[in-house]
Amino acid sequence: MIILKYLLLIFLGVTAYLAISFKEILISIIFLSIFSIVLTTLYLIHNAPDVALAEAVIGAGLNTAIFMTVISQIRADEDCHCRKDD
Template sequence: MISVIMIVVLGVIMIVAGIIALHLKNLLAAIITAGTISLLASVIYLILGSPDVAMTEASIGSGLTTIIFLYALNKVQKEDKND
């Protein structure tokens, strides 16, 4: 029962975060919001009984993907400054 409540709460947060991530005008905030979805998804994998996937999603999905997005955004903005 407690796991169902957790999944519903986490799911609502994830769906809202997904809609916000697509509507934000600020790209930096949108990237961080999209990283939050992956982080919460790893909790859901843990509830679903697959800790291996939870570890992978927490480290890759929310960690490295966000970092790579931020580096790409940084590169694009640096191009702007050079000219």
């Protein structure tokens, strides 16, 4: 269990770095949701199931959906401006 804990901690750092290292925002959002899932497992290992449930629902589920929607909205706006310029 201790080995698993340290492996997850290392993976947490790696995903957090990968989330900020890409230029493409979509990949960053996916890595952020993977970060949340790893964090959920860590909360469960540390005997905090309440926080783990909240993190799984909000971090991995809702945040990803809302970020994706906002990204698509911004891109739709940019497309519209391009069409107006043409």
